[in-house]
Amino acid sequence: MKKTTKVNQRKNKFYVTTPIYYINDVPHIGHAYSTIAADTLARYYRRKLGKDNVLFVTGTDENSQKTINAAELAGQGTEEYTELTAEKWQNIFNTLDITYNRFIRTTEDDHKKTVQDILQKVYDNGDIYKGVYEGLYCVGHEAFMKEEDLVDGLCPDHKKAPEHIKEENWFFKLSKYQERLKHYILDNPDFIQPQSRRNEVLSFIETKGLEDFSISRETQEWGIRLPFDDSQVAYVWFDALLNYVTAAGYGTDKFSKWWPADLHIVGKDIIKFHCIYWPAMLWSAGLELPHQVFAHGFFTNNGEKISKSLGNAIDPIALVQKYGNDALRYYLLREITFGSDGDFSLQRFNEVYNSDLANNLGNLVSRLATMLIKYNNAQYNEVKVKPRYSYEDDIVKLKFHSCLAELFSWLDSLNGAIEENKPWELFKTDPQKTVEVLSGIACELLLIAQYLEPFLPEASKKIQAVFSNGTVVNAGVLFPKFE
Numbered sequence: 001m002k003k004t005t006k007v008n009q010r011k012n013k014f015y016v017t018t019p020i021y022y023i024n025d026v027p028h029i030g031h032a033y034s035t036i037a038a039d040t041l042a043r044y045y046r047r048k049l050g051k052d053n054v055l056f057v058t059g060t061d062e063n064s065q066k067t068i069n070a071a072e073l074a075g076q077g078t079e080e081y082t083e084l085t086a087e088k089w090q091n092i093f094n095t096l097d098i099t100y101n102r103f104i105r106t107t108e109d110d111h112k113k114t115v116q117d118i119l120q121k122v123y124d125n126g127d128i129y130k131g132v133y134e135g136l137y138c139v140g141h142e143a144f145m146k147e148e149d150l151v152d153g154l155c156p157d158h159k160k161a162p163e164h165i166k167e168e169n170w171f172f173k174l175s176k177y178q179e180r181l182k183h184y185i186l187d188n189p190d191f192i193q194p195q196s197r198r199n200e201v202l203s204f205i206e207t208k209g210l211e212d213f214s215i216s217r218e219t220q221e222w223g224i225r226l227p228f229d230d231s232q233v234a235y236v237w238f239d240a241l242l243n244y245v246t247a248a249g250y251g252t253d254k255f256s257k258w259w260p261a262d263l264h265i266v267g268k269d270i271i272k273f274h275c276i277y278w279p280a281m282l283w284s285a286g287l288e289l290p291h292q293v294f295a296h297g298f299f300t301n302n303g304e305k306i307s308k309s310l311g312n313a314i315d316p317i318a319l320v321q322k323y324g325n326d327a328l329r330y331y332l333l334r335e336i337t338f339g340s341d342g343d344f345s346l347q348r349f350n351e352v353y354n355s356d357l358a359n360n361l362g363n364l365v366s367r368l369a370t371m372l373i374k375y376n377n378a379q380y381n382e383v384k385v386k387p388r389y390s391y392e393d394d395i396v397k398l399k400f401h402s403c404l405a406e407l408f409s410w411l412d413s414l415n416g417a418i419e420e421n422k423p424w425e426l427f428k429t430d431p432q433k434t435v436e437v438l439s440g441i442a443c444e445l446l447l448i449a450q451y452l453e454p455f456l457p458e459a460s461k462k463i464q465a466v467f468s469n470g471t472v473v474n475a476g477v478l479f480p481k482f483e
């Protein structure tokens with residue numbers, strides 16, 4: 001019998017996560033992208049299910065070796081460093097108007113409890129054993145590397161020679177879950193999306209097979225101690241991934257409301273951990289799997305790979321300071337198909353901003369308001385309008401670009417209706433018809449504004465303040481044009 005999972009939400013709740021970000025990273029557009037996508041869905045589901053039924057979690061990964069190195073470099077104690085830096089991340093997400101319900105830090109007490117409790121369960125279940133790990137370890141990757149992956153003895157991504165490490169560690173029996181996982185993915189087509197990533201994971205399982213992985217380090221001081229061996233700390237995945245469970249209230253009565261998560265949004269570089277390690281870890285701990293893992297693509301900057309050496313990282317804060325949050329959200333979600341790679345170009349950003357936001361949407365709002373003020377004493381008739389596009393089908397499938405394309409072509413047609421009816425001429429012969437036409441357009445615009453709320457929260461709010469309960473106020477300029 002074939003089981004099918006429903007897309008996302010099964011219960012009347014929605015729990016969405018972003019990856020937790022390495023605390024030592026400089027926040028860039030990729031972080032903003034995952035987080036804005038999750039924020040868009042959180043806003044959509046809050047409208048649909050009520051705000052108490054949505055949980056949106058983001059946060060920082062603080063227990064790795066990278067944290068210790070970064071703190072040393074900054075001349076700070078590790079704890080001091082994580083405090084200051086976590087605050088920086090939160091400030092950035094606040095500036096981006098990200099409506100997270102919890103910003104989780106893996107150094108928090110409840111997370112430490114979760115990690116120890118789950119590790120104990122997995123241990124009791126016979127899935128953890130002691131072995132010797134010997135290999136080439138890249139700190140940048142937080143992973144062991146194979147000789148064949150190196151270029152001139154260096155990690156090709158981090159341009160550093162990996163360290164040779166030999167230590168006695170604890171291992172997780174990932175291999176035990178290989179067949180179960182393969183069948184689960186085959187039986188649940190929505191579990192990994194988009195399709196290309198699902199194929200990638202399946203082919204990984206089939207060609208490479210699942211190898212047990214090390215879950216602890218003895219040489220690292222900073223981190224969460226293993227409950228069954230306090231000489232070692234939990235190694236990254238059995239710490240970081242469990243944040244999703246901690247944030248759902250693991251160990252409290254809230255947990256059954258939120259778990260399993262409805263959606264993990266991740267970058268395509270971490271699907272192996274989210275689609276292979278994570279399900280096996282959850283099964284071993286006796287927990288249900290999330291309904292879906294959705295991996296988005298990466299950006300280039302003007303067609304070039306973004307890298308530290310090129311110094312071409314894109315700062316989301318600089319963009320929103322000039323153009324506003326809605327503009328950044330619009331570009332990222334409209335220009336790039338979610339799930340595919342995309343290009344970021346400042347010139348294109350500016351073009352799209354001017355044509356879609358300043359002209360199409362912004363002009364429509366201000367000219368419509370101006371005409372209603374002039375021709376009908378700042379009043380409009382509240383009429384029932386039919387949606388010309390049902391965007392729910394697309395938004396639940398994370399087709400953000402289709403949603404925005406459709407809603408903006410609907411706006412085009414409203415602009416077209418003004419051009420066709422020429423209210424400034426019509427008013428001279430038929431004032432009543434003029435008011436009818438303009439009212440119809442205002443009510444459709446209001447409906448679009450509601451649909452746009454998850455995508456463009458600021459503009460949506462402004463439009464709903466301009467046209468409200470049959471009364472119109474001056475709209476001002478929603479999106480000032482930039483050369």
Ligand SMILES: [Zn+2]
Pocket residue numbers: 138139140141155156157158159
């Ligand atoms: Zn590396």
